[in-house]
Amino acid sequence: MNDTLVQMEGIDKRFPGVQALKDCHFNLRPGEVHALVGENGAGKSTLMKILAGIYPVDRGTITFKGNQVTIPNPNAAQMMGISMVHQELNLMSHLTAAQNIFIGREPQNWFLLDENTQNRNSKELFDLMNLKVNPSMKVGDMTVAKQQMVEIAKALSFNADVLIFDEPSGALTDVETTELFRIIRQLKDKGTGIIYITHRMEELKEISDRVTVLRDGLYVDTVNTKETNIDQIIQMMVGRVIYESSPEVPEDRSEEVILEVKNLSRGNELKNVSFHLKKGEILGFAGLVGAGRTETARAIFGADPIDSGEIIIKGKPIHMRRPSDAVSNDVAYLSEDRKRYGLCLSLEVKTNIALPIFQHLSNALGWVNDKRVDDISKNLVEKLTIRTPSIEQKTKYLSGGNQQKVVVSKWLAKDADILIFDEPTRGIDVGAKQEIYTLLNELTAQGKSIIMISSELPEILRMSHRIIVMCEGRITGVLDHSEATQEKIMTFATMRNGGNQDQNNPAQRGHV
Amino acid sequence: MNPKTNDEKRKAGADTIQRLMAFAALVILFIGFSLASPFFFTLSNIIGILVSTAVNGLLAIGVTFIIISGGIDLSVGTVMTLSAVMSAVVVSNMGLPNILGVLAAVLTGTFAGVLNGLMVAKLKLPPFIATLGMLNVARGLSLVITDLSPIYFPLEVGWNRIAMGSVIGSIIPGFDIPNGVLILFGSALLAGLILSKTVIGRYAFAIGSNEEAARLSGLNILKWKTIIYGTGGFFIGIAGVVIAARLNSAQPALGLGYELDAIAAAVIGGVSLSGGEGTMLGTIIGAFIISTLTNGLRILSVPQEWQIVVTGLIIILAVYLDTVRKRARTS
Numbered sequence: 017m018n019d020t021l022v023q024m025e026g027i028d029k030r031f032p033g034v035q036a037l038k039d040c041h042f043n044l045r046p047g048e049v050h051a052l053v054g055e056n057g058a059g060k061s062t063l064m065k066i067l068a069g070i071y072p073v074d075r076g077t078i079t080f081k082g083n084q085v086t087i088p089n090p091n092a093a094q095m096m097g098i099s100m101v102h103q104e105l106n107l108m109s110h111l112t113a114a115q116n117i118f119i120g121r122e123p124q125n126w127f128l129l130d131e132n133t134q135n136r137n138s139k140e141l142f143d144l145m146n147l148k149v150n151p152s153m154k155v156g157d158m159t160v161a162k163q164q165m166v167e168i169a170k171a172l173s174f175n176a177d178v179l180i181f182d183e184p185s186g187a188l189t190d191v192e193t194t195e196l197f198r199i200i201r202q203l204k205d206k207g208t209g210i211i212y213i214t215h216r217m218e219e220l221k222e223i224s225d226r227v228t229v230l231r232d233g234l235y236v237d238t239v240n241t242k243e244t245n246i247d248q249i250i251q252m253m254v255g256r257v258i259y260e261s262s263p264e265v266p267e268d269r270s271e272e273v274i275l276e277v278k279n280l281s282r283g284n285e286l287k288n289v290s291f292h293l294k295k296g297e298i299l300g301f302a303g304l305v306g307a308g309r310t311e312t313a314r315a316i317f318g319a320d321p322i323d324s325g326e327i328i329i330k331g332k333p334i335h336m337r338r339p340s341d342a343v344s345n346d347v348a349y350l351s352e353d354r355k356r357y358g359l360c361l362s363l364e365v366k367t368n369i370a371l372p373i374f375q376h377l378s379n380a381l382g383w384v385n386d387k388r389v390d391d392i393s394k395n396l397v398e399k400l401t402i403r404t405p406s407i408e409q410k411t412k413y414l415s416g417g418n419q420q421k422v423v424v425s426k427w428l429a430k431d432a433d434i435l436i437f438d439e440p441t442r443g444i445d446v447g448a449k450q451e452i453y454t455l456l457n458e459l460t461a462q463g464k465s466i467i468m469i470s471s472e473l474p475e476i477l478r479m480s481h482r483i484i485v486m487c488e489g490r491i492t493g494v495l496d497h498s499e500a501t502q503e504k505i506m507t508f509a510t511m512r513n514g515g516n517q518d519q520n521n522p523a524q525r526g527h528v
Numbered sequence: 529m530n531p532k533t534n535d536e537k538r539k540a541g542a543d544t545i546q547r548l549m550a551f552a553a554l555v556i557l558f559i560g561f562s563l564a565s566p567f568f569f570t571l572s573n574i575i576g577i578l579v580s581t582a583v584n585g586l587l588a589i590g591v592t593f594i595i596i597s598g599g600i601d602l603s604v605g606t607v608m609t610l611s612a613v614m615s616a617v618v619v620s621n622m623g624l625p626n627i628l629g630v631l632a633a634v635l636t637g638t639f640a641g642v643l644n645g646l647m648v649a650k651l652k653l654p655p656f657i658a659t660l661g662m663l664n665v666a667r668g669l670s671l672v673i674t675d676l677s678p679i680y681f682p683l684e685v686g687w688n689r690i691a692m693g694s695v696i697g698s699i700i701p702g703f704d705i706p707n708g709v710l711i712l713f714g715s716a717l718l719a720g721l722i723l724s725k726t727v728i729g730r731y732a733f734a735i736g737s738n739e740e741a742a743r744l745s746g747l748n749i750l751k752w753k754t755i756i757y758g759t760g761g762f763f764i765g766i767a768g769v770v771i772a773a774r775l776n777s778a779q780p781a782l783g784l785g786y787e788l789d790a791i792a793a794a795v796i797g798g799v800s801l802s803g804g805e806g807t808m809l810g811t812i813i814g815a816f817i818i819s820t821l822t823n824g825l826r827i828l829s830v831p832q833e834w835q836i837v838v839t840g841l842i843i844i845l846a847v848y849l850d851t852v853r854k855r856a857r858t859s
Contacts, residue, residue, distance in 0.1 A: 317744070319743075338748070339743055339745075339746050340746045340747065340748045342746070343745070343746025344746070349744060351744065356738070356740060356741070357740050357741055357744050358741055358744070359738065359741055360733070360734050360737035360738045360741055360742065361737065361738065362737045362804040362805055363733055363737050363804065367730065367734065371734055371742065371745040371747070372745045372747075374727045374730050374731070375727055378726065381726070382722075382726040382727045382728055383725055383726055384725055384726060384727060384730060386725070426745065430746075
């Protein structure tokens, strides 16, 4: 009993209409990293939210440091020494890092807030994590990765014995994840128990000591990471065999250039970005967060203005003033943030699918031909095997993978030729990821051309015909898939102030 | 990790329940007032309720388009007055035919709506501020044009018959439902079709649900917002015609406060103030709930100031029920 920090036994949790957890077990030792994996909806977050006092438990017992406890609310959990870093960032963007960390327990001088002490204490936390973060900087001005670090600092500030990470690496690039792992190892050495929820299989080997697998709210097994291989874990998760690692790059592609971008520039974000996309090709865009990949995509799509540069589609220069210009030239952009930029969540599947084409499906009076809307959306729902009770279902009730497929359907309905996918598999579970990959390959086989931005190197290497690497707003490397390796990509991705795009801009090469 | 597939039907059902709830509330009000007073459930009183709903109902129809698209329109009351004033100028002062008076009112409403839309979509002003400005501009213009005094329609042109005459009564004797009621129902039907069957309505929902996603789907937001606000304004213009006909005059000082009743009707009828949700049927039921309540309380001799208090409480209750419903769906 001594070497068990947390013991959860026979945990049941029911939400209206669904049994989220049934008879689940979990135990955590001090100084271990215990990974919790499972497909979306398996119950990982629910189990941890019970431990963190966010949900009350229906049945079962929780033992913490040998004593049976009830955890009525998050505050009680934090006081006991259990802190959770959430998947979605819970920060107030108008407040500073320090203000966010000490929210609700601000140091005070009489009745005045003591910002100095607060900043000093935050600085100490950041130093402990070996991070350079200015405590008095507004969180809204920080990168997502830095914001994540502020969340972690906040969790640490409670002197937690148990630290729960809910998919912390979702928003981080590989380099930033490495940094996170360094912090985790540091905490582990001090005897903190770490629970780590993740979708990224390759991270398990790197960071975890043990892995617990959940499936459909049920406990499957707990294994020692060293004695298990990844395919076994995936098999436990999905209950069927999936081969994660086979590369699938079809070789048949034409040499026809469908999109050409010349010297795209905007302020500090884009510097002379030039590249071309061939018909039927998947062009991977790799780089760290903030390298300018999303900015490039949004500029091509007309979502953000550019200072200078040329966009040539099928040989014709196009002036992109707004997204509707791009759409009418058969360019589609699928944002990484589906909920914010891709879907009208309160509207039905069919309305979302037909959104770009309602004008084509209506007569001169604006009367919409609902029969055709239904036909088109039914057809696509079937073709892409979108799991929804009907096309009338509101998209907010669909799972992440199926929501992504609705966004793809929208652009298939529009018959777009150039599809820009920004992190197409973010937040999607292993099984659905596989379906998205198959879909991308089918699209290129039909002659569609794809730009795929991804922060997951295995995904980039597996899917792309060619890979463009960006760093700090410029293209630092172009690799054919036959020569590409993780190491080469990372070299280009960290090539600050250099790269092959600077030849015509000597000022930025640094003088000799 | 939210519960997903299993309770989808239950959630979808909750949407229908809200719509039925407003209707049920209306029925309960009718039964309650009928039991409380023998004067309530009579043909003449019911026609009275219908007539008194016409103006607020039309304003609520107009504002529904705008709220569904994620905006708000505070100017509907005074733009209605300005529309009424313009029709009076055309008919009384210039001596032109009634049809041109109607056209002037409808064009005024539509034009004000288009201006609101441009302010919101082109100049990126918050709808609350832009339409607050329009509220004052329209109010001031009405006073300037009329030189502060009402313009009356000459009796011989029969302007008041537009709303107060009865086409039905002349066909079926004894069934004197005033034209204003027909205009309300006709407009509601037209608005309902625009909202549910045309591109304008579809895009109002899309923009109200997620404007950025709509923009990235290739919609020209500037164009569609302008059209949506203009469509709303069209019905505000019709409200101007009806109120001018009911009073047989354009009263320039009128209109302030009407916007709040119109927004209240829409909200009671299930239109979400955050956009993306609502129906015309709901809005019309909402308008009827307000006028039935006012009518019934008056019949029960509740003082007018207390009627206002009760209306306020009903609005709070309706919005509270809406938030409860939303919470139930998202948890």
